[in-house]
Amino acid sequence: MTAQFDQIFPLGEPNDVYAQYFIGQSYLAPLTGGDVPVSNVTFEPGCRNNWHIHHGTGGGDQVLMCTAGSGWYQAEGEEPVSMEPGTVIRVPEGTKHWHGAKAHAWFSHVAFITPGENLSNEWLEPVTDAVYDELPPDERRRCMSILNENYTLTNGVEIPKLGLGTWFIDDAAAADAVRAAIELGYRNIDTAQAYGNERGVGEGVREGVRSAGVAREQLFVSTKLAAEIKDHDEAVAAIDESLAKLDIGYIDLMLIHAPQPWDDFRGGDYSEGNLAAWRALEEAHRAGRIRAIGVSNFLPGDLDNILEHGTVAPHVNQILVHAGNTPSALLEYCAAKDILVEAYSPIAHGEILKNAHVAAIAEKYGVSVPQLCIRYTLQLGTVSLPKTANPDHMRSNAQVDFTISDEDVRALRELDESDYGDASAFPVYSGK
Ligand SMILES: NC(=O)c1ccc[n+]([C@@H]2O[C@H](COP(=O)([O-])OP(=O)(O)OC[C@H]3O[C@@H](n4cnc5c(N)ncnc54)[C@H](OP(=O)(O)O)[C@@H]3O)[C@@H](O)[C@H]2O)c1
Known part of the structure; x- marks a missing residue:
């Protein structure tokens, strides 16, 4: 009842x-x-x-x-x-x-x-x-135990393995989505300055803390410094702005959104600018305003720049990982440097829902394509960040208590599906 x-x-x-x-x-x-x-x-x-x-x-x-x-x-x-x-x-x-x-x-x-x-x-x-x-078995699969599992970052901070992505959730709708996720048991929420919804995400976190009866400390909230900011003082101001908009006391993880501004993605050399932005993140981290700091869309060369010249090694690299697009070499590089990978677009921004091969594998396990894809990214050892504002999807996306066989993981790893349809216009899906 x-x-x-x-x-x-x-x-x-x-x-x-x-x-x-x-x-x-x-x-x-x-x-x-x-x-x-x-x-x-x-x-x-x-x-x-x-x-x-x-x-x-x-x-x-x-x-x-x-x-x-x-x-x-x-x-x-x-x-x-x-x-x-x-x-x-x-x-x-x-x-x-x-x-x-x-x-x-x-x-x-x-x-x-x-x-x-x-x-x-x-x-x-x-x-x-x-x-x-x-x-x-159907009942067992409905178990959402993943919501209670964490990875530990190199600085000892725990990060929940499954998070909620919020790209394309409007500021006005973000509070309801985030509160619903927290009530369902989600503890990891991912936003960015570029999503324009930090205010709504912060409101949802505060509401979720009240309605689900959890402590703020049990939640893990990430945001990202805009990719265009490659200057120390601008980064300091933008970090302050994120803290003010979110209004949740502190940020758990803040990432440099991309190594280059979006209109020059994979283009020019911004190593100095990335170091300047990184220094601002390090300062906020040292001051206790951000518990962990990291990067996103960084390739090995971009990572080396920070590893060689920064004073804190990135705790996280958030990159595009899904069945159909598995950057094995980059995953290995991050693992070798003790940088945890967060998989963004684990459902390929929705495109993978059309893939018959993936659907056939999902059917074999009696799960949905999103469940298979989320489980796949988790079995790669990454944080998975599926986006949805629909509480039914949030619930089923967390019901991933099944194991994909090594053979099927291999098949999903080898799959090459990187046509994102209309979304190919976004730099992150441009194949660069
Ligand atoms: N760092 C970066 O540069 C970067 C880039 C891209 C994404 N990200 C992060 O990663 C998150 C996820 O990536 P994404 O937003 O590109 O897409 P995604 O999570 O791969 O896919 C989202 C799509 O899948 C649908 N979906 C989700 N759960 C579903 C379910 N159970 N059944 C049916 N459809 C379902 C969603 O529709 P509904 O909304 O209708 O459920 C939406 O259309 C982003 O929100 C963001 O936080 C980061």
């Missing part, structure tokens, strides 16, 4: 409900409803759970709502029900049940128990791997 939470229990009425929450496997003492607004409760990832029963006299019914991640609910003798953010389940008092997710996955929830006498919880046997393994 899915319903709006406040349609079931109005919040804020003292003593009419008890709010309870899980941190990992711990079950904490009840909080008195009304004393603790839900927005103030920290929802940490919960993991596997036990079979348990709530007892009470004249109460003890429970309503639980999944707030982030995904998992399952099962009442004894009934089919398991998949839980995603917003799913609300009523559990009658005395029902033996479990809810949770496998250890590598997670979901978090809030539970409300109707008041009554002698409320207690009886904890029974833990839910075993065998129970999870018996869940229907």
